[in-house]
Amino acid sequence: MLTFLEKELRKIEAEKIIEPEAEIDLNKDHVVGSMSSDVRKLYQLQFDLHAQEIKISNSLVRDSQTDYIDPKFLLARQKELRSVSKKSEVVSTMMLVSIRDQYDLWDKPEVGVRKGWQVVWSELSEEKQLELDSDLNEILEVIKGQDRKSRSKIN
Secondary structure (H helix, E strand, O other): OHHHHHHHHHHOOHHHOOOOOOOOOOOOEEEEEEOOHHHHHHHHHHHHHHHHHHHHHHHHHHHHOOOOOOHHHHHHHHHHHHHHHHHHHHHHHHHHHHHHHHHOOOOOOEEEEEHHHEEEEEOOOHHHHHHHHHHHHHHHHHHHHHHHHHHHHHO
16 A cells, blocks of 8 residues: 555646635634645545546446446456545545644544645534434443343343
């Protein structure tokens, strides 16, 4: 993976990096600084990999609608899609870890980058907070159930 990453990052020219389009949301975003040039390259690589994912997915859909498709070709394209998807996921995680590390945002619910390369941490939307609260309640119920079972075995 590191060989892949080094090779791909070397190909990216700083002046060709596409800036994020998302505007800062004054109601929930907190600007903490500007994205470093190294992390901008990770951003661009993740953007490029995601574009490849879409292209391969569209190709698979189009190919599957034909009367005949060579199964070996289909398997090769599916393998390529898995590879690109996993690489995209890893690069995205590396980018977000780099941002959290650079600005010590480990305790913030969400981090991102906005227009002008502004790094932000964001408040959770009410919908997301409710979803997390629901997930947490489910986890607590499972733990309580396990605790009751283990106590009943002791008694």
